[in-house]
Amino acid sequence: MNAHVMELLEEAxxxxxxxxIELADLIYADVPVDPKWEAxxxxxxxxxxxxxxxxxxEAVDADEMHARIAAKYGL
Numbered sequence: 001m002n003a004h005v006m007e008l009l010e011e012a013x014x015x016x017x018x019x020x021i022e023l024a025d026l027i028y029a030d031v032p033v034d035p036k037w038e039a040x041x042x043x044x045x046x047x048x049x050x051x052x053x054x055x056x057x058e059a060v061d062a063d064e065m066h067a068r069i070a071a072k073y074g075l
Contacts, residue, residue: 001009012020051057060068069075 012023015023048057052059
C-alpha cells in the first residue's frame with residue numbers, strides 16, 4: 001500500500017467501530033462492479049438455492065458460520 005492509503009487507514013482505525021463499518025460500507029458501495037462477475041455470482045447463487053431446495057445442501061445458521069470462521073482464523 002502506498003503511504004497515503006496507510007495514513008487513511010490509520011485515521012479510520014481511530015473511528016468508533018460503528019463508524020468504521022459505515023465507512024467500509026460506503027467505500028465498498030462505491031467500487032465499480034464488473035458485470036461479468038455480477039452475472040457469474042447471480043448464476044452461482046441461483047445454483048445454490050436450487051440445490052438447497054432439492055435437499056442436496058443444507059443451510060447453516062449465520063451464528064454458527066461466524067463461529068466456524070472465528071475458530072478457523074483465530075478471530
